[in-house]
Amino acid sequence: MSSAIEPLLNAIAASPFRVAPDAEEQLAAVIAGHRVTLEFGDEPTLFAKFVPSRAVVRLGTPFLEVLWAASYSFIVIFDEYEQANKRKDEYFHVGASHRTAIAYSLHRQLLEAHIAKIRIPWPLPELSPVRFPAPDTDGHVANELFLTAVSWLIHHEIAHARLDHGELETVESxxxxSDADRAATDWVCRDTTESGPLFKRALGIACANLHLLAYDLQQNRTRWTTHPPTYERLLVNLDRIGLEDNHKVYAFGFVLLEILLAHHGIGVTVDRTVSFHEMLANACFTVRDLGAA
Ligand SMILES: [Zn+2]
Known part of the structure; x- marks a missing residue:
């Protein structure tokens, strides 16, 4: 079955190179040295996976479709949230503007259908991935964020090859x-200390991890056996970048996590006088405590 993400498959394959252009040659050497290939599959159980026996990084197209919709919705919601903040609005409603309402609905519909293993027609044809959206449009920003998030996920899988990881289902796993996460974050954020590019890469990492967290919240998942908990990965991976506690990416992470939690009727009690980092950490602890309850 064809996928709405098809126009971006080449860009996805190029994304691990594009994200850190200074390390292109090094990446090519890693990929050649470990004979790593990339493969797309459409089975609903496939997210992102490294298959050690074949040295293949496999990505699921339904998972990528949801990630694109998540990137789109996260970026417009955060933009509208910032505008509301500047106006000093007392409340922020995702549904208040058409722009955020449709983006949010697209993400929820695709996420829920994917979890239910149902293939639905793309819910909003006017809001779908295209390879070359007009500059300065939401679709353009969404593509950039999506490709950065995807590059981090692929780098996580390539790290399994680089670090000679085998198939494990234990504490070792x-x-x-965690090692693969750290290696991916280091690669994606390498060779730049400039605030613009680093912010974009940090947003991509936040987006990938929030995307994974959205699945866990939707499925009421409170136990993790093969990976560290997603709320922990979100925080640890952002902290790995080494940004200051009031960096905007922490505000991004907090706002989006608060909205994901609100969807499930979970409120976050947060002291808004603390740093953005602490606000995000508190929201992550709220997720952790769901499991303890
Ligand atoms: Zn992994």
Missing amino acids: VLQE
Whole structure:
């Protein structure tokens, strides 16, 4: 079955190179040295996976469709949230503007259908991935964020090859996953200290991890056996970048996590006088405590 993400498949394959252009040659050497290939599959159970026996990084197209919709919705929601903040609005409603309402609805519909393993027609044809959207449009920004998020996910899988990880289903696996996360974050954020590019890469990492967290919240998942918990990955991976506590990416993470939680009727009690980092950490602890309840 064809996928709405098809126009972006080449860009997805190029994304691990594009994200850190100074390291293109090094990446090519890693990929050649470990004979890593990339493969897309359309089975609903496939997210992102490294198959050690074949050295293949496999990505699921339904998973990528949801990630694109998540990127789109996260970026417009955060933009509208910032505008509301500037106006000093007392409340922010995702449904208040058409722009955020349709983006949010697209993400929820695709996420819920994917979890239910149902293939639905793309819910909003006017809001679908295209390879070359007009500059300065939401579709353009969404593509950039999506490709950065995807590049981090692919780098996580390539790290399994680089670090010679095998198939494991134990405590070791959690350690390997943390190592792969760290390696991916380091690669994606390498060779730049400039605030613009670093912010974009940090947003991509936040987006990938929020995307994974959205699945867990939707499925009421409170136990993790193969990977570290997603709320922990979100925080640890952002902290790995080494940004200051009031960096905007932490505000992004907090706002989006608060909205994901609100969808499930979970409120976050947060002291808004603390740093953005602490606000995000508190929201992550709220997710952790769901499991303890
Ligand atoms: Zn992994």
